[in-house]
Amino acid sequence: MNQKSTSFLASLGLVLTAAIWGFAFVVVKDSLDYIGAVYMIAIRYSLAAVVMGIIFIKKWQMMDARYLRHGLITGIFLFTAYTTQTIGCDYTTAGKNAFLTTVYVILIPLISWLLYKKRPGWYVFVAAIMSLTGIGLLALGTGDTAGLNLGDGLTLVCGLFYALHIIWTARYNEQGDDPLFLTLLQFVVCALLGWVFAPIYDGAFPVAGMQNPRVILSMLYLGLFSTMLCFSLQNIGLKYVQSSLASLFLSFESVFGVLFSTIFLHEKITPRMTAGCILIFVAVVLAETKFQFRTKSQSD
Secondary structure (H helix, E strand, C coil), rough: CCCCHHHHHHHHHHHHHHHHHHHHHHHHHHCCCCCCCHHHHHHHHHHHHHHHHHHHHHHHCCCCCHHHHHHHHHHHHHHHHHHHHHHHHHCCCHHHHHHCCCCCCHHHHHHHHHHHHHCCCCHHHHHHHHHHHHHHHHCECHHEEEEHHHHHHHHEHHHHHHHHHHHHHHHHHHCCHHHHHHHHHHHHHHHHHHHHHHEEECCCHHHHHCCCCHHHHHHHHHHHHHHHHHHHHHHHHHHHCCHHHHHHHHHCCHHHHHHHHHHHHHCCCHHHHHHHHHHHHHHHHHHHHHCCCHHHHHHC
């Protein structure tokens, strides 16, 4: 297979990843009627950790104190991000949850500026203003969607911890960590933290809920597809696709999220909210790509 075909298939994988993640917002929102948010995290990450741990069983030979430390730090960031996102989804719409999560893209260069004293380009500040404006428009919904509620606030916190997770993961990858093994360790940490905190936040294990075939299918989808498969497709895609173009494909997660929530959950979106979604999406694309993909396409 030539390089062009490989790049094309990798790009399709990234679009598939965005679609799977987008539909995951619908699955999470629906499943919260049957199972607690933290139990959901414990189960999905346990599935991903067990299956991925078996597939890459030889990588466990790399385990040492450094990997343990790196896995704990990035795993805690990831667990906090998913916990606030999942709990937040219980208090807001799946569509708003999807779009508000993407603020991590704008936060990454701003946090990196504070940590590494590297001032981001002008486009990041423009994207930040556009994103804040978009969030404001999303908050101007009508009825139950009006205003920034608890779920929206938790989702914004989720974006912060996603940003921290990505920054620290990138740092450890640059230090020579194996990305797949580090990802596996993050899954293990999320699963363990989930089982520790689920009884505290959610109470007793939802035996009745887990006997529901609909919930079982949802957990399999979240654990094997949305978690394990998507992280693998993302890692492969970033290897064979230009980073700016890969980021563009992945940013469609928010678009798929609001599209699927409208189709399957019948969530209503007002013209103001639509404008807010568009602003946030354009801000994400600007922050991730600087629209360089457009320049490259014109020069090809």
